[in-house]
Amino acid sequence: MGKFEKKPQRTQKKSGSKKTVLLVSVIAAVVLVVGVFAAFLLLRDDGKIVGNLYVAGVDVGGMTKEEAKQAISERLKLYGENTMEVDLYGRSFPLYTTTYDPDHVQLVDIFGKPMDPSEATEATQDPSESSESSETEPESSETEPETEATEPTEKTPEDAPLDADGKPLEYLGQLTISPADANVALDVDAAVNAAFKYGRKSILFFSQLKVKTLSERHDLEASDYLTVNEEKIRSILQAAADKYGSTLTESTVNATAGADKAIHIAFGTKGSKLDVAALYQQLLDAYIAAEFHQQYTMEETFPAPVDLDKLYSSYCTAPVNAVCDEDTYEITDGAAGYGFEMADAVKLLDKAKPGESVTITMGTLEPQYTREKLEATLFHDVLGYVESPHSYNPPRTRNLELACEQINGLILKPGETFSFNKVVGQRTAERGFQEAGVYVGADTVDQLGGGVCQVASTVYYCTLQAELEVIERTEHRYVPAYIPWGMDATVYWGSLDYQFRNNSSYPIRIEAECNSRYVIMKFVGTETRDYTLKFESDSQITSRWEEKIVEMTPEEAAEKGYKDGQVIVDPYSAAKVKTYKYKYDKDGKEIACEFIDNSSYARRDKEIVKIVQPEEPTEPSTEPTEPSTAPTTAPTEPSTEPPEPTEPTPEEP
Numbered sequence: 001m002g003k004f005e006k007k008p009q010r011t012q013k014k015s016g017s018k019k020t021v022l023l024v025s026v027i028a029a030v031v032l033v034v035g036v037f038a039a040f041l042l043l044r045d046d047g048k049i050v051g052n053l054y055v056a057g058v059d060v061g062g063m064t065k066e067e068a069k070q071a072i073s074e075r076l077k078l079y080g081e082n083t084m085e086v087d088l089y090g091r092s093f094p095l096y097t098t099t100y101d102p103d104h105v106q107l108v109d110i111f112g113k114p115m116d117p118s119e120a121t122e123a124t125q126d127p128s129e130s131s132e133s134s135e136t137e138p139e140s141s142e143t144e145p146e147t148e149a150t151e152p153t154e155k156t157p158e159d160a161p162l163d164a165d166g167k168p169l170e171y172l173g174q175l176t177i178s179p180a181d182a183n184v185a186l187d188v189d190a191a192v193n194a195a196f197k198y199g200r201k202s203i204l205f206f207s208q209l210k211v212k213t214l215s216e217r218h219d220l221e222a223s224d225y226l227t228v229n230e231e232k233i234r235s236i237l238q239a240a241a242d243k244y245g246s247t248l249t250e251s252t253v254n255a256t257a258g259a260d261k262a263i264h265i266a267f268g269t270k271g272s273k274l275d276v277a278a279l280y281q282q283l284l285d286a287y288i289a290a291e292f293h294q295q296y297t298m299e300e301t302f303p304a305p306v307d308l309d310k311l312y313s314s315y316c317t318a319p320v321n322a323v324c325d326e327d328t329y330e331i332t333d334g335a336a337g338y339g340f341e342m343a344d345a346v347k348l349l350d351k352a353k354p355g356e357s358v359t360i361t362m363g364t365l366e367p368q369y370t371r372e373k374l375e376a377t378l379f380h381d382v383l384g385y386v387e388s389p390h391s392y393n394p395p396r397t398r399n400l401e402l403a404c405e406q407i408n409g410l411i412l413k414p415g416e417t418f419s420f421n422k423v424v425g426q427r428t429a430e431r432g433f434q435e436a437g438v439y440v441g442a443d444t445v446d447q448l449g450g451g452v453c454q455v456a457s458t459v460y461y462c463t464l465q466a467e468l469e470v471i472e473r474t475e476h477r478y479v480p481a482y483i484p485w486g487m488d489a490t491v492y493w494g495s496l497d498y499q500f501r502n503n504s505s506y507p508i509r510i511e512a513e514c515n516s517r518y519v520i521m522k523f524v525g526t527e528t529r530d531y532t533l534k535f536e537s538d539s540q541i542t543s544r545w546e547e548k549i550v551e552m553t554p555e556e557a558a559e560k561g562y563k564d565g566q567v568i569v570d571p572y573s574a575a576k577v578k579t580y581k582y583k584y585d586k587d588g589k590e591i592a593c594e595f596i597d598n599s600s601y602a603r604r605d606k607e608i609v610k611i612v613q614p615e616e617p618t619e620p621s622t623e624p625t626e627p628s629t630a631p632t633t634a635p636t637e638p639s640t641e642p643p644e645p646t647e648p649t650p651e652e653p
Helices: 002-043 065-081 188-197 230-244 276-288 308-315 342-350 371-378 394-407 420-424 452-466 554-560
Strands: 051-055 084-090 170-177 200-203 206-209 213-219 252-256 262-266 271-273 293-297 299-301 337-339 357-361 363-365 381-389 410-412 417-419 435-440 443-448 469-472 499-501 508-514 518-525 532-543 547-552 567-569 574-584 590-601 606-611
Touching: 051 188, 065 188, 084 230, 084 276, 170 230, 230 276, 276 293, 308 342, 342 357, 381 452, 394 420, 394 435, 394 452, 394 508, 417 420, 420 452, 452 469, 452 508, 452 518, 452 532, 547 554, 554 606
Parallel strands: 051 213, 084 293, 547 606
Antiparallel strands: 084 170, 200 206, 252 262, 262 357, 271 299, 337 363, 381 518, 410 508, 417 499, 435 443, 469 499, 508 518, 532 574, 567 606, 574 590
8 A cells, every 4th residue: 555655656756757847948048049149249249459558668558559540659759759868877886994983083081091072172183295186186087989979968966876785876977869870760550460460369250359358458569569779879889889888997006116105006997888788678668668868877896896995004103192191190202203194084085076086195194192291181271370479588498498398389180189288298497498477276376387387378268269179178267467367278297288189081280389479279180161250259248357555565565576566466357258159151141159268267366565654562471371272373274276367467457
């Protein structure tokens, strides 16, 4: 039963399959017919040249034959109207080499060590004879080639091609080819027929187009249809090659001896070549593209540059600088050299051209530093200058002179400390010092070396002007008369000293002198400041002196050598002084104000002698008195304050 039931099902399935196959076949046939028809419509010949196709630089794509002929014919007019111009370029080459850099002269300091030119004084190297060159242009023996190449004309840097280093090439000249000489011709019919056939093939009895438009530009081989006067063009190129081509020559150097010692340099020339075949092919491509302005770089070889540094070392003896010993500041003399000054030689050779001859005259070369110049360079700036007046007093004046003699010529190295007592030394009679007034407490007495405080004060004022570091300074007991208040310094052997340190980068020489009127102090060194100074003091009188009468008997006055009405103690008012330093720029504008120091001065009253007669003695009392258990005068503590030397002054400052 199951098998029978299945037979009708199989019969039904087979019948449906046949209908499906028939339907699919019909549909496929329809599609095929439609596709063939569409392809025929797509590929049928439309009578136009394939797109993106060029003939002699003319885009004839999508044109009919007649349209293409017209376009190409218009292109041909360009060849009859334009002259081919070719700019010739070459590379410049260095005539000489040197490591000398005029902007960074290798100078040395006073110790013979290299130094930065920005920090150095200008070196003066003055050779006895300056370098000279033959200024006459060399006569050319070349004959002008028969060529239509024109003479070089000025070209802007933008016109010139660049070398491998990105620098513009040297313009040599220009050659031209006229339309008549080029005689460009083009077989228009042959070119257009070839263009029309491109992309087509014969199928049965009709032509069928392979593609409508090319994916990229395609140029037909124009050499098959475009012709030029090859013989004439090559002759023009050859004439240019003869004119601008040259043979490599090397530079030569020789030197003459005797009184006319000199170095003679004949600079070589580069070898240049114009490749006629390569340039001809470049021009054919240019004509095809209708590009009538071309550039061509000559093939070149160069002579070896002259080594100026080697010439100097071979023919010259360099000068030797005078140098200063870094420890002792003793100067060792230098020596003159023989040769040429490098900076002048560089300027001379910069003007030379290939093929020219240059003569470098040699002479005596002075060193950068002679003894005289080194001394001037080392101590050429006045950093501080002070004159303090004094009244002529033989003993005191002699003390001033001796102190100045010990200080004069002293060189203080960077970092060194000046000690007045150490430099001047102990003031003794054996060393020539004499007795003059000094302050001992409130009294003025004569002691050896009296007056040297004026020298110390003058040194201190100079120290402030030079802006050196003050280490130890003590003002006088009383206001000074020979120096502005606040600018003084007192000294005393064994206790009080004046000290300062040279905190600059250069040595300082102290020049000290005492004449009949002034103590003169000068600090000489190397100025590095770009501003000026002014000192001012804020002074305040705290207590004014008073007049006191000192009575004496004629005997007492005679014993001391005093006269009636004589001033035996000069007066000084008490004062407090603040000293300031102001800085001004080159335009006079204040840029800074700095506090320097406080100074405090004591009061001393004026004492005048009055001679009086002694009183008559009274009768002693007969009445007993009680014995006193206390001393008549109270004991005083001994003064621990050391005496301070200074100057007696005739009047209040």
